[in-house]
Amino acid sequence: MARQPGRDLAGSGHSPGMTPPGIPLSPSPGAERSTDPYLPESGNGGxxxxxxxxxxxxxxxxxxxxxxxxxxxxxxxxxxxxxxxxxxxxxxxxxxxxxxxxxxxxxxxxxxxxxxxxxxxxxxxxxxxxxxxxxxxxxxxxxxxxxxxxxxxxxxxxxxxxxxxxxxxxxxxxxxxxxxxxxxxxxxxxxxxxxxxxxxxxxxxxxxxxxxxxxxxxxxxxxxxGRYEMVTLASGGVPQRAAIAPRMRSDFQRDFGRHGEIMTALQRLFGPYPFKEYVVVITDDDLDDPIEAQGMAVFGRNHLDGRRTHERLVVHELAHQWFGNSLTVADWRHIWLNEGFATYAEWLWSGASGGPSTNAHSAQWHAWLASRPADVVIGDPGVTRMFDPLVYKRGALALHALRAKIGEQAFFALLRSWVAEHRHRTVTTAEFREHAARYSTESLDGLFTLWLDRPALPPLPVVR
The missing domain is CATH 2.60.40.1730 (tricorn interacting facor f3 domain)
Structure with a gap:
């Protein structure tokens, strides 16, 4: 990633107003307790x-x-x-x-x-x-x-x-x-x-x-x-801006040239963009991966090459504004609700923009998953596997399987209502399963059990 700063250990000593050394200042019962089983040291109660x-x-x-x-x-x-x-x-x-x-x-x-x-x-x-x-x-x-x-x-x-x-x-x-x-x-x-x-x-x-x-x-x-100049990502509709180094302008215009179309497509699929504007930052350093923030996404200069090589990541980070940012997981066990949905958005844009279809992507990644150990439960992957590519790809496949089961019209109506009803709230896998049940005449328990609760890879889903 970027170079690291020198480590400053300030804060390990005692300051005026602090309790004397050796006398711990314990919180009230329950007041220093996280509800997240993956990150029990992060967060506080009370x-x-x-x-x-x-x-x-x-x-x-x-x-x-x-x-x-x-x-x-x-x-x-x-x-x-x-x-x-x-x-x-x-x-x-x-x-x-x-x-x-x-x-x-x-x-x-x-x-x-x-x-x-x-x-x-x-x-x-x-x-x-x-x-x-x-x-x-x-x-x-x-x-x-x-x-x-x-x-x-x-x-x-x-x-x-x-x-x-x-x-x-x-x-x-x-x-x-x-x-x-x-x-x-x-x-x-x-x-x-x-x-x-x-x-x-x-x-x-x-x-x-x-x-x-x-x-x-x-x-x-x-x-x-940074020493950025602000440029327009797309005109009309949602304000979309970018912060870039001036020398990146040419590659940026090519790599992000379809951003307005991507925004329009995702709004059609998921509902209105949930914030007032969207800002993309391209740092003048290499970054391992792009990262989403609320109403913002951050890319490294290595994600620009003038050939749209990383356009799927552009889609992925924008999709997180709906899935992850407006709808935020109640705790990290439910991370597939962020990453599976953003990955599936990549596949949907691919098909909508003349690239491989969602069926083609699902076949590719199903074969990839089949070649690897089936040792992750997507609905609760564990803290060591929460950012595992299997969570991303199998999470997207679970959505493809749901789409194949309930049909096009019901599936996209489900996504739009899921986003609308939980806007700026936290969500869980159980809530999504209950929500999806409203859009099916048959029980979805078996489908979700196979895809989310068990490690074995189910058969390849195909949307007709």
């Missing part, structure tokens, strides 16, 4: 976030971030203590409803003891002032989160990198709106997942204000900083 307000100042050359976060939340149990997720950065001060609070910050958790207990159902505001050199969160998937580029920075937080740059309740099922004020040197363009509502020039710096009104999971919030 409250639900209502809003994030972040005021950030970033020095690009020094990779130095100074922040003030105000997290508005509602207690879902009485709280004498609670915690937030925050990695590495140095916390200077914590206040709850304006009063100084004791805190302890270590192991990726910011544990807070307010001056007064918080009652069940109460709304409270936690203000955190922090700073340091942001760095990715390291784990089984490599380095995730805030990352330095050759000249700038990016954020790619799936699945657990959001705490690399702001304190949060890092759970997929705790979605909230955001307001982000971000200041950086004026030579750089700053893009944040949200709608740009203000931009103010100072002495050598520019402050950008972005608002994300739709409820958003922390991992889907992103910041992109």
């Amino acid at each position: 409250f639900r976030v209502l809003h994030y307000d972040l005021d950030l100042d970033y020095k690009v050359v020094q990779n130095r971030l100074t922040g003030r976060a105000v997290v508005t939340a509602r207690a879902v149990q009485p709280l004498s203590r609670f915690s937030l997720d925050l990695a590495r950065l140095q916390v200077r001060d914590v206040r709850v409803d304006g009063r100084a609070a004791k805190f302890e910050h270590r192991g990726g958790k910011l544990r807070i003891k307010p001056e007064r207990p918080i009652g069940y159902g109460a709304t409270f505001k936690t203000e955190i002032r922090y700073s340091g050199r942001p760095a990715p969160v390291s784990g089984r998937w490599g380095d995730i989160g805030w990352d330095e580029l050759s000249d700038g920075a990016l954020v790619a937080s799936q699945p657990n990198g959001a705490p690399s740059w702001f304190p949060c309740n890092d759970r997929t099922d705790d979605k909230a709106p955001f307001l982000i004020t971000f200041t950086a040197a004026s030579a750089y363009t700053v893009l944040v997942t949200g709608d740009l509502v203000a931009r103010r020039r100072g002495s050598g710096t520019t402050t950008w204000v972005y608002e994300r009104e739709e409820p958003t999971a922390p991992y889907l919030m992103s910041v992109q900083i």
